[in-house]
Amino acid sequence: MTRKRLTNGQKLQIVRDCEQRLANNESLRSIARSYGVQGKQIRQWRDKQSLLAATKSTKKSTSSGAKGRLQEYEDEIMTWAFHQREAGVPMTYKHLVVKAGQVWPEFRKLTDGQQYHTVRRLCQRKKFAVRRIIRNSSSSSSSSQTDHPNEIVSEVEGWLAVMRPIVRAPDVQQKFVLNMDHTQMFLSMYPHPSLNLQGERTGNGRRTTDSGSRFTVTCTVSANGDKLKPHLIFKGERNGRIATQELPTNPYREQVALCCQNKAWQDGINMADYVDKVLVPYLQEKANGVPCLLLMINDTSARWTDDVKERLEQIGITPYKIPPGCTCLVHPLAVGIWKPFKDQVRSKWWQWMIDQGADKSTFVSASRELRTKWVCESWEAITQVTIRNAWRKPGFSYFPQEE
Known part of the structure; x- marks a missing residue:
């Protein structure tokens, strides 16, 4: 049988x-x-x-199973976790892993997988599950509506039909086919999902004093897999103390371009700074007459001033704007680079938080020097293979897919 x-x-x-x-x-x-x-x-x-x-009808045994590694300490760990949630502090499995290592040092000797599964089983027994954090606000805001990718396929195909022959022209070198974009990096990268009791649909999350603060990172890649110097914009007066005293002494100032803006936004002046500090040094070896193409988001804001357009023309760059709503399909940085880059930065932030300890009641921000270091190391970790494959998806690159 x-x-x-x-x-x-x-x-x-x-x-x-x-x-x-x-x-x-x-x-x-x-x-x-x-x-x-x-x-x-x-x-x-x-x-x-x-x-x-x-016993739960979906289980296959009435036995509770083998005793967990944290059985002697689970009451202490979960009591601490419940107090943290009552205070509105977001919680994740990583928080519990850190706390478990504090109450039982032997737990740190386990592998990452063993630690994760041990804590996960503890949460399951205690009816502690991942829930989405909500923010209480007196005013409701609606997110902008965007078209579904399937609805813009015809527009994408039309744009690619025009751009592919331009990018693949015989006189165009892939080294000088560039894609640039900027993204917001928040100072406090606390998690939006949080552990909470099962049955509670949502949970409140405490905001820190700088949780909404951010800095802007502008990155550029070429079709042959080159990475240009990142451009970082911190919040501060353009000619204030941070810009004139702190940034010039940043130990990573040779690896990135640094500047300030009142709201840490990319504006016309900082765009001109980006052209002078990032694009010009990269194009120094470009021979006269060799075309240089720059693919960018179709942005009509004030950052694309006449001065910026004139500077691009002076150094021989022809800008091509990607149609709105198409970035998820044809924008190399958005297709395959932003996600691993941000994951790298978040991973470094997490390790920094873990080193501070799990009992912090509030999340603090890292220094500008430390954030610059994370960006440099994370950008360095993006491989040439990743960049080439990101260009390959929309069909711009000659390179076959690489592993």
Whole structure:
């Protein structure tokens, strides 16, 4: 007979059917044979009906299983976790991993996978699940509506039909086919999902004093896999103390271009700074007459001033704007680079938070020097293969897919 494991709900159903069939003078052996089980098993299930009914019907055993590694410390860990959630502090499995390592040092010797699964099983037993954090606000805001990618396929195909011959022209070198974009990096990268009791649909999350503060990172890549120097914009007066005293002494100032703006936005002046500090040094080896193409988002804001356009023309760059709503399909940085880059930065922030300890009641921001270091290291970790494959998806690059 083939071995099988039934859930507690299935066992209870077999017991109920068995009682009805026994009342109709059927033998226990024939009933057991029809279900593919032994008669002895049905008798055991019949004796344990109350236990089976009290246990979750989807489980396959009434046993609670092996004792968890954290059994001696789980009350202390979960009490701390509940207090953190009551205070509105976002919680993740990583927070509990750090706390477990504090109360039981031997826990740190386990592998990352063992730590994660141990904490995850603890949360399951304590009915602690991941929930989305909500923000209480007196005013409701609606997000901008964007077209679904399937609805803009025809527009994308039309734009690519024009751009591919330009990018693949015989006189165009892939080294000088560039793609640039900027993204916001927040100072406090606390998680939006948080652990919370099962049954509670959402949970409140505490905001820190600088949780909405950010800095802007502008990155540029070429079709042959080159990475240009990142351009960072911090919040501050353009000619204030941060810009004139702190940034010039930043130990990573040679690896990135640094500047300030009142709201840490990319504006016309900083765009001109980006052209002078990032594009000009990269194009120094470009021979006269060699075309240089710059693919960018179709942005009509004030950052594209006449001065910026004139500077691009002076250094021989022809800008091409990507149609709005198409970035997810044809924008190399958005297609395959921003995600791994931001994951790298967040990973470094997490490690920094872990080093501070799990008992912090508030999330603090890292220094500008440390954030610059994270950007430099994360940008360095993006491989040439990743960049080439990001260009390959919209069909701009000659390179085959690489692993």
